[in-house]
Amino acid sequence: MLTNLPNPTLFLDTIHLQEAKASSEIENIITTNDDLYKSLVADKKFDNPATKEVINYK
Template sequence: MKNIDPSRSFNDLPLLPPPAEKVETFLILKQESKKAVALAELKGLARTLPNQGILINDIVLKEAQASSEVENINTTHDKLYQALAAKSMSVGPAIKEVLRYREALLYGFEEIKTKGFLNTNGIARIQAILEENEAGIRQLPGTSLKNDLTGETIYTSLDDK
């Protein structure tokens, strides 16, 4: 494996999309077929629900919680559902963060459902929901992610050349 210098951007990534022969393998196509059957079953079962929004909301909430855990933002399903049910309840920062993630996911879902795609303005709005500000998309290139404790550079998006 090639050594990666985290203080320099890594621009040796292969171009997208990858060649079809690398992604359209027998195993992948077999799994895709299984996925299509499972989605068809889910679609049929979802029609029996009086309110399909309940299922969508649950999936989105679980995704928001799981994704937030990656960033060490932890809460329980019970606390999240309590916060959703009691709008006036004061909640902690972890719950607020997960609920903002949920709101951003639902916004993106509605954008794609309505327009058929997600444009730059939609992405900026999702960012605004997540960060609770209107900072918008960075105008200057380059990002450097650093370890808060050590100051060590973990990743750099662009070289300063």
Template sequence: MSFNHAIPYYDLPLLPPEKVIEDIAILKKTILAGRALSELEGAITNVPNPAIFIDTINLQEAQGSSAIENIITTQDELFRASLNEYANTSSATMQIIYYKMHIVWH
């Protein structure tokens, strides 16, 4: 069987959808998400260094992605290493720190 770009792979529908998918339920969820982001933005202004909070999100993503490749470490090790406390840092932790840097820089 050869690939045919005109036929959806695994019967996925073609994009864009033929019908309008904006409905009341989706719009209500969008409004709730917007409110939650506004609350987060307001709360983060009370944090002494908001960059540390944002950095943890990238760190957790890097940890999760690395776990798929069987590179395992603890969040405690990651936070210590991200604060430049590299003494006694495992190679797995350093690999995740390098991966996180790659995510942020690209």
């Protein structure tokens, strides 16, 4: 089913990002989905150090 999507890497990147966010929360690195997606769209300009950490963990 994944191959039927127009851009399957977008779907997989989203799953990896959510896993990185959940794993980072265990280490008390808290960020929001909005901050994560905004930083990805803005060419990785980070306003929050926790967001940077989660993106790097991904």
